[in-house]
Amino acid sequence: MSVLPGRRALTVLFAVIVVVSAALLLAQDQETIQLKSDIAAEDPRDPEYLAALVNAPLSRGNRYDVLTNGDAIFPPMLAAIDAATRRISFETYVYESGEIADKFTAALERAARRGVSVTAVVDAVGAASMDDEHVERLQQAGARVLTFNPTRWYTPESLNFRTHRKILVVDGEIGFTGGAGVADHWRGNAQNKEQWRDTQVQVRGPIVRLLEAAFYENAIESHAPIVPELDPAPQALDDTGTSILVRSSSSGGSTDLERLYLQAIASARRTIDLTTPYFVTDESTEWALADARQRGVRVRVLVESDVTDALPVKYASRDAYDRLMQLGIELFEYQPTMMHAKTMVVDGVLSIFGSANFDNRSLELNDELNVAVWDRALAARFTADLESDLRVSRRLELERWRQRPFMQKTREHFWSYFGEVF
Numbered sequence: 001m002s003v004l005p006g007r008r009a010l011t012v013l014f015a016v017i018v019v020v021s022a023a024l025l026l027a028q029d030q031e032t033i034q035l036k037s038d039i040a041a042e043d044p045r046d047p048e049y050l051a052a053l054v055n056a057p058l059s060r061g062n063r064y065d066v067l068t069n070g071d072a073i074f075p076p077m078l079a080a081i082d083a084a085t086r087r088i089s090f091e092t093y094v095y096e097s098g099e100i101a102d103k104f105t106a107a108l109e110r111a112a113r114r115g116v117s118v119t120a121v122v123d124a125v126g127a128a129s130m131d132d133e134h135v136e137r138l139q140q141a142g143a144r145v146l147t148f149n150p151t152r153w154y155t156p157e158s159l160n161f162r163t164h165r166k167i168l169v170v171d172g173e174i175g176f177t178g179g180a181g182v183a184d185h186w187r188g189n190a191q192n193k194e195q196w197r198d199t200q201v202q203v204r205g206p207i208v209r210l211l212e213a214a215f216y217e218n219a220i221e222s223h224a225p226i227v228p229e230l231d232p233a234p235q236a237l238d239d240t241g242t243s244i245l246v247r248s249s250s251s252g253g254s255t256d257l258e259r260l261y262l263q264a265i266a267s268a269r270r271t272i273d274l275t276t277p278y279f280v281t282d283e284s285t286e287w288a289l290a291d292a293r294q295r296g297v298r299v300r301v302l303v304e305s306d307v308t309d310a311l312p313v314k315y316a317s318r319d320a321y322d323r324l325m326q327l328g329i330e331l332f333e334y335q336p337t338m339m340h341a342k343t344m345v346v347d348g349v350l351s352i353f354g355s356a357n358f359d360n361r362s363l364e365l366n367d368e369l370n371v372a373v374w375d376r377a378l379a380a381r382f383t384a385d386l387e388s389d390l391r392v393s394r395r396l397e398l399e400r401w402r403q404r405p406f407m408q409k410t411r412e413h414f415w416s417y418f419g420e421v422f
Contacts, residue, residue, distance in 0.1 A: 032283040035259070036291065037266035041350040047242045047374050050263055054256040056244040061236025062205030064373060066381045070187040073180050073200040074100065080170040081107040087117040087229055089215040091167040093126035093355075094181030095134070101182050105134045109141040117229070118143035121218050123163050124150045126181070146222035148367075160421070163367040165355050166200075169212040172231035175203040177211060177354055177369060179340050190337050193307055197334060199275075199341035199385065201353055206234050207371065210245040214369050217247065242374045248356065249367050257356055257370055258363040262288045264346050264372065272299045273345045273386050277338070278310060279303040279317045280359035280419045286323065293327045302389055304340070305333035312415045313359070319416035325398040332393040339389070342370075343382050351379045360420050 039049050051058040067073045081088060081104075088111055095101060112118040120138065122130060124147050135145050148163045168176040178200030180186045188195035203211060209230055216228040248257035265272060265288040272292060279301060281289070292299055301324075308314045321331055344352040354370030356362035 032287055033259075033262060034284075034287055034291075035262045035266045037263060039267060040269045041264065041267040041347040041374075042269070043267075046267060046350070047244070050260070050267070050372065051244045053263055054244065054246050054260045056246050056256065057210065059205070059207045059210065059236075059243045059245070060239050060241065061234075062203065062207045062241030062243050062373070064241060064375070064378050065202040066378070066385070067176075067178070067200040067202060068385055069189045069198060070100075070180070070195065071189045073178075073186065073198070074103070076202055077168055077176050077200075078103055078107050080168070080174050080176070081111055084111050084116045084170045086171045087119075088171075089119055089167065089169040089212050089219075091121040091163065091165050091215050091218055092181045093123045093162065093164045093166065094183050095122050095127040095130040096181075096183035097129060097131050097134075098184035100184050100187060101130070101134060104182050105137060108143055109137050112138065112141035112143040119146065119219060120144065121146045121148055121163070121215065121222055123148045125159065125162055126164070144224070146219055146224050148218055148222050160365060161367075162365075163218045164362065165214065165218065165367055165369045167211055167215045167369065169208060169215060172212060172229075173204065173208060175208040175211040176200055177203065177371065179342050179355065185338070193337045196338040196340045197336070197389070199343055199353065199382075201371070203371070205241060206236055207241075207243050207245055209233055211369075214245065214247050217249075218367060240375065241378075244372050245369065246372065247367070247369050248363065255364055257368055258284070260352065260370065260372060261285070261344070261358070261363065264344065264350060264352060265289065265292050267350070268292050268297045268346045269295065270297060270347045271345070272297055273302075273343075273383060274300070274358060275302045275339070275341050275343045275386060275389070276358040277304045277308070277340050277342070278313045278357040278359045278361070280313065280361075281320045281324070282360055282419065285358070286320065289324065289329060290327050293329065299327075299329045300332065300386070300390075301329060302332045302334060302339065302386060302393060304338055305335055305394070307335070307338050309338060312418065315412045315415040316419045317359075319412040319419075321396060321401060322398070325396065325401065331396045332390055333396065334389055334393045336392050341385075343386075345379045345382050345386070348379050348383065349376055350374055351382050353382070365421070 190197035
């Protein structure tokens with residue numbers, strides 16, 4: 001009699017393995033995208049060329065201020081909320097109880113009470129730990145708090161499709177986007193393991209209108225009556241800050257955002273500097289990086305170390321390191337704390353930043369938002385931040401990397417099979 005429960009357990013285990021294996025098999029990319037470009041990032045034609053390819057309107061006359069780490073990120077965001085006179089559009093993946101959440105809730109509450117139209121969109125999974133008290137305070141003040149893609153027991157597939165966007169737009173005039181959410185680990189200046197390294201960007205100019213339009217995409221999907229408010233498109237004051245804003249949403253294949261990255265890599269002629277957490281490559285991204293190296297492009301990639309909030313993803317990432325280093329790609333792991341910034345600079349002229357990580361979850365599953373800007377001053381600022389980060393990072397060497405323990409390699413290879421859903 002005691003054998004039956006054991007058999008049942010084995011049967012259940014076998015069924016789970018079959019289901020997971022089938023799901024992972026279906027999740028694998030069915031084809032490898034291979035993109036090349038005859039137009040370089042430094043070519044004056046590149047902005048219009050890339051904008052057309054990724055179906056994004058070209059915007060000029062924009063201003064960008066890079067905000068490095070929490071001490072620089074949160075004060076201007078909170079100040080903008082406190083200065084709001086008409087409306088606030090706010091979207092975040094994480095809204096976690098603590099000091100930062102208290103400050104944002106209080107600022108949004110004050111704005112709503114003085115008559116500002118406040119709408120907040122939070123992800124059902126990422127913001128699951130948001131205190132009910134915060135929601136009640138905001139709603140009682142007159143703000144709208146919308147939940148993106150709530151999960152229910154009869155829709156388990158919805159767990160896989162999240163909004164990872166970070167958007168704050170105030171009065172249609174000033175915007176913020178990047179990697180930082182609302183949680184205490186984004187405080188400070190990355191001076192210890194409890195304070196993450198991240199980058200947010202303050203935006204002014206016509207691109208702000210497109211940023212707010214992306215916010216409304218997720219607000220509408222939150223299944224509440226919505227009347228989107230957008231100011232008339234402003235006239236560009238000059239040709240500086242030439243930009244495109246690219247959104248991604250879950251799809252059965254490549255997204256505009258994935259093609260943005262692949263096309264930007266294809267446009268490189270000298271250098272690619274990529275900073276990202278959760279660096280999980282697939283056949284398409286590895287082909288693009290390999291092709292760049294064959295053209296003689298120097299490629300540097302800065303990622304998080306073992307100081308991470310997602311060790312399985314870190315293991316999956318490392319499974320590709322050997323192949324990438326064989327290509328001559330320089331890999332660095334940031335040592336002081338969790339590296340959460342998401343930026344790429346191509347040939348010192350094209351910068352890409354926003355909410356997307358360089359992994360399949362961001363490029364094909366999540367709702368994400370990135371901005372690409374052709375501006376040498378902005379590229380120089382991102383590059384300066386990278387050079388500073390590299391001074392406290394560990395460069396990986398291929399021969400030494402190959403000497404790591406067998407069990408460590410086995411663990412990394414095992415988790416690599418989950419790369420398509422990470």
